[in-house]
Amino acid sequence: MNEKANYYLDITGELCPMTFVKTKLAIEKMHTGDTLEVRLKGDEPLRNVPRSVRELGHVIVSVAPEPGESAGGIHRLRIAKA
Amino acid sequence: MTAVLLPIFPAHSRLLAEMHRICFVEPWDEAAMGGVLTMPGTSGVLASEPSHGASPERKPAPQGFLLWRTAADEAEVLTLLVLPPYRRTGVAGRLLDHAIDAVRQAGVQAFFLEVASDNAAGRALYSSRHFEQVGMRPRYYRNSIDAIIMKRKI
Numbered sequence: 302m303n304e305k306a307n308y309y310l311d312i313t314g315e316l317c318p319m320t321f322v323k324t325k326l327a328i329e330k331m332h333t334g335d336t337l338e339v340r341l342k343g344d345e346p347l348r349n350v351p352r353s354v355r356e357l358g359h360v361i362v363s364v365a366p367e368p369g370e371s372a373g374g375i376h377r378l379r380i381a382k383a
Numbered sequence: 384m385t386a387v388l389l390p391i392f393p394a395h396s397r398l399l400a401e402m403h404r405i406c407f408v409e410p411w412d413e414a415a416m417g418g419v420l421t422m423p424g425t426s427g428v429l430a431s432e433p434s435h436g437a438s439p440e441r442k443p444a445p446q447g448f449l450l451w452r453t454a455a456d457e458a459e460v461l462t463l464l465v466l467p468p469y470r471r472t473g474v475a476g477r478l479l480d481h482a483i484d485a486v487r488q489a490g491v492q493a494f495f496l497e498v499a500s501d502n503a504a505g506r507a508l509y510s511s512r513h514f515e516q517v518g519m520r521p522r523y524y525r526n527s528i529d530a531i532i533m534k535r536k537i
């Protein structure tokens with residue numbers, strides 16, 4: 302869990318649907334078992350990105366707010382490629 | 384001259400990205416457009432000049448397009464644009480009417496979209512098609528403009 306992800310992506314400046322699209326494009330460059338840490342902001346990507354990633358068959362390893370961030374603030378999402 | 388409406392496929396990514404770049408300050412590049420077009424549930428319609436309006440040296444010009452996404456009984460407009468020379472001739476209205484018919488046939492109950500609060504043309508267009516404001520995301524866009532969430536029952 303605390304191991305570093307292989308890949309990192311910041312989508313805090315993106316809007317729907319680019320939040321998901323940028324995540325999907327990043328996953329496509331990875332190999333099975335690789336992990337991606339995504340930094341995202343706001344409830345909308347927090348609701349939609351993990352759901353859409355699961356629909357593609359990948360695993361959501363964890364989702365957690367960054368230290369000091371509120372429920373709708375900046376979160377880190379850890380994804381493992383299936 | 385009345386535009387013809389054509390279905391959109393992922394092979395159109397490059398053309399659509401070029402058109403997007405002309406119309407938006409934060410355009411989707413070709414890879415991003417391809418990503419949108421291959422997302423589960425995405426559909427699209429392109430408005431083109433009819434081929435009899437073009438000459439052998441000049442191919443029919445694309446005028447605008449609309450992409451939407453359907454998930455269960457809801458749909459959402461992803462992007463809509465009409466290139467400046469073809470605006471105010473009813474192209475966007477036709478694209479939107481086409482999408483409304485298509486989602487209705489797919490069993491959709493509610494059609495959603497987001498529009499910047501300072502986008503008078505977009506808001507007037509959506510109101511003309513009976514979309515109503517149902518919410519707002521304050522300072523949603525990068526320049527701190529609010530996003531207006533609109534919905535139309537299908």
Ligand SMILES: CC(C)(COP(=O)(O)OP(=O)(O)OC[C@H]1O[C@@H](n2cnc3c(N)ncnc32)[C@H](O)[C@@H]1OP(=O)(O)O)[C@@H](O)C(=O)NCCC(=O)NCCS
Pocket residue numbers: 406463464465466469470471472473474475476477497498499502503504505507508509511
């Ligand atoms: C918004 C946009 C798609 C409208 O395209 P269009 O083809 O010119 O729209 P239409 O000719 O079909 O207009 C239909 C109705 O919308 C309204 N409308 C459209 N443009 C308008 C404008 N500039 N000012 C006021 N009302 C407008 C009118 O009610 C119009 O009906 P009318 O011409 O009979 O008065 C176009 O201006 C555009 O591409 N803008 C930049 C991208 C954008 O903002 N997209 C929407 C983001 S959500």
